[in-house]
Amino acid sequence: MDIRDIPLTTIDGGTASLADYDDQVVMVVNVASRCGLTPQYEKLEALQREYGDRGFTVLGFPCNQFAAQEPGTAEDIKEFCSMTYGVTFPLMSKVKVNGRHRHPLYVELTKVPDAAGKTGRVKWNFEKFLVLPGGEVMRFRPQVQPDDPKIVAVIERGLDEAAAA
Structure with a gap:
């Protein structure tokens, strides 16, 4: 199955897939509300605001697998993201990113590999994957x-390539 065809569930229970963002640069991030890295939400939102109108989006995937740092309900997560960081980018339903029951998107x-050539498990909250319009993933x-x-x-390169296509 192509990565773009993997079914996703939005935080509100709707359906989606990366195919919905086919001509965009997408940053997939596993997020958490009670993590030392949680302030990265601010920078994620800044990227969304800067590049969103050019064909970029962040997709946040709440995950409670790392020290139970995302224990809330969908409503809790939405409220925290909105009230604390003004998040406007799409949030998906809570997922597992590692282990036997990890979401199929994270299986792929x-x-x-990361910059050091390492593949495998997500190390912690706020691991980022950039999916470019041509299918390249970083x-x-x-x-x-x-x-x-x-x-x-990488975001700018992907946006330039999409604009030239």
Whole structure:
């Protein structure tokens, strides 16, 4: 199955897939509300606001697998994201990113190597995967900030390629 055809569930219970964002640059991020990295929401939202009108979106996937740092309900998560960080990007339903019951999207994403050539398990909250319109996927570990020049360069390259197509 193509990564774009994997069914997703929005935080409100709707259906989606990466195919809905076929001509866009998409950043897939596993998020959590009670993590030391939670302030990355601010930078994720800044990217959404800066590049959203050019064909970029963040997709946040709440995950409670790392030290139970996302224990809330869908309503709790939406309220926290909206009230604390003004999040406007789409949030999906809570998922598992590792283990036997991990979401099929993460089964595929974890096959992608990071900058050091390592594949496999998501290390922690806020691991980022950039999915470009041509299907290329790039992986950035949790400590890499959303506005890191390496990430911004990939976003801009993807947007330029999409605009030229």
